[in-house]
Amino acid sequence: MPRVAPPEVDRAAAARAAVAARQARAAVKKSVHDRTRSALDVVDAAWSASAAPAEASLRVRELLTSIPSLGPTRVARAMEQLGIAESKRVGGLGVRQRRRLREWLERRDNHGGEQQRARLVVLAGPTAVGKGTVSTYIRENYPDVHLSVSATTRSPRPGEVDGVNYFFVSDEQFDHLIETGQMLETATVHNAFRYGTPREPIEEALARGQSVLLEIDLQGARSVRKEMPEAVLVFLLPPTWDELVRRLIGRGTEDSVEQQRRLETAKVELAAQDEFDYRVVNHEVSQAAREVVDLMAIPKK
Numbered sequence: 001m002p003r004v005a006p007p008e009v010d011r012a013a014a015a016r017a018a019v020a021a022r023q024a025r026a027a028v029k030k031s032v033h034d035r036t037r038s039a040l041d042v043v044d045a046a047w048s049a050s051a052a053p054a055e056a057s058l059r060v061r062e063l064l065t066s067i068p069s070l071g072p073t074r075v076a077r078a079m080e081q082l083g084i085a086e087s088k089r090v091g092g093l094g095v096r097q098r099r100r101l102r103e104w105l106e107r108r109d110n111h112g113g114e115q116q117r118a119r120l121v122v123l124a125g126p127t128a129v130g131k132g133t134v135s136t137y138i139r140e141n142y143p144d145v146h147l148s149v150s151a152t153t154r155s156p157r158p159g160e161v162d163g164v165n166y167f168f169v170s171d172e173q174f175d176h177l178i179e180t181g182q183m184l185e186t187a188t189v190h191n192a193f194r195y196g197t198p199r200e201p202i203e204e205a206l207a208r209g210q211s212v213l214l215e216i217d218l219q220g221a222r223s224v225r226k227e228m229p230e231a232v233l234v235f236l237l238p239p240t241w242d243e244l245v246r247r248l249i250g251r252g253t254e255d256s257v258e259q260q261r262r263l264e265t266a267k268v269e270l271a272a273q274d275e276f277d278y279r280v281v282n283h284e285v286s287q288a289a290r291e292v293v294d295l296m297a298i299p300k301k
């Protein structure tokens with residue numbers, strides 16, 4: 001996307017923004033909260049119509065290391081997760097990079113600047129409610145969340161990439177993964193193929209301090225709860241039953257017999273929603289995604 005040249009500088013606003021920039025660079029006297037708010041001001045100022053060179057030319061790395069509690073290593077890791085190159089300046093951020101950076105700073109701020117405890121969140125819900133859509137949104141917009149990649153014995157659909165959407169394995173390979181203790185949970189879904197969650201990438205992500213999202217079926221959610229009681233279970237709900245039916249039919253990936261079968265299963269699954277810690281209604285994808293990500297930050301009930 002071509003970058004739009006910033007409109008002419010408004011002097012008063014530029015001066016205000018410059019103050020915000022100085023604050024962001026100033027000594028580490030202020031609280032983490034204040035510093036995080038200043039950093040947010042700088043990000044906004046660099047992007048506002050009145051962008052002043054002071055904010056725009058500041059490197060993101062410098063901006064982040066100006067926040068106490070964020071050392072160079074943590075900053076480098078955060079920038080990698082946020083998809084921001086090491087040398088990037090605040091004024092040179094793309095729209096999505098800026099949004100991710102803002103959200104990341106906002107979330108840190110909401111938790112008093114402390115590195116939040118990494119959480120394992122399980123997202124389940126009836127067929128076609130939008131689990132895949134919400135998870136994809138989270139993968140693309142919240143890069144500091146680790147999305148677990150499941151193994152499955154089903155074949156890839158057009159456009160699906162091995163290692164990104166799933167690890168596509170044979171029945172024998174799936175057996176081997178189970179026998180060697182590499183799976184956190186497995187289930188046969190829709191009476192068809194086997195699916196399972198590899199254990200090691202999850203443990204590694206949690207050890208790094210990264211929260212993890214599993215998008216799995218109801219049986220899988222129950223197994224994870226047994227194995228890891230500290231996991232947070234989130235049930236994604238459709239706004240209405242009719243909307244669920246519309247989404248299933250609208251997706252057009254199943255024939256009408258399979259659709260009926262899945263809707264019967266959906267009724268059973270909806271009846272299990274009380275087993276979950278939280279319910280999120282998927283009215284709108286970005287909102288539902290945010291609600292799920294926010295749950296990674298609050299203590300388990």
Ligand SMILES: Nc1nc2c(ncn2[C@@H]2O[C@H](COP(=O)(O)OP(=O)(O)O)[C@@H](O)[C@H]2O)c(=O)[nH]1
Pocket residue numbers: 128131132150151154185186187189195196197215216217218219220221
């Ligand atoms: N238990 C379990 N279920 C999974 C896992 N991965 C995916 N699933 C579930 O398997 C079901 C089928 O997924 P998929 O083949 O992508 O088809 P779709 O849901 O029809 O798009 C969905 O309900 C997923 O939530 C896993 O690792 N474990």
Ligand SMILES: Nc1ncnc2c1ncn2[C@@H]1O[C@H](COP(=O)(O)OP(=O)(O)O)[C@@H](O)[C@H]1O
Pocket residue numbers: 125126127128129130131132133134247248250251282283284285
């Ligand atoms: N919030 C939403 N509003 C409208 N349509 C949605 C929403 N979330 C998902 N969808 C659509 O509903 C269909 C089913 O979503 P999908 O992510 O495949 O469901 P699941 O993974 O739960 O089976 C898709 O066509 C998707 O584009």
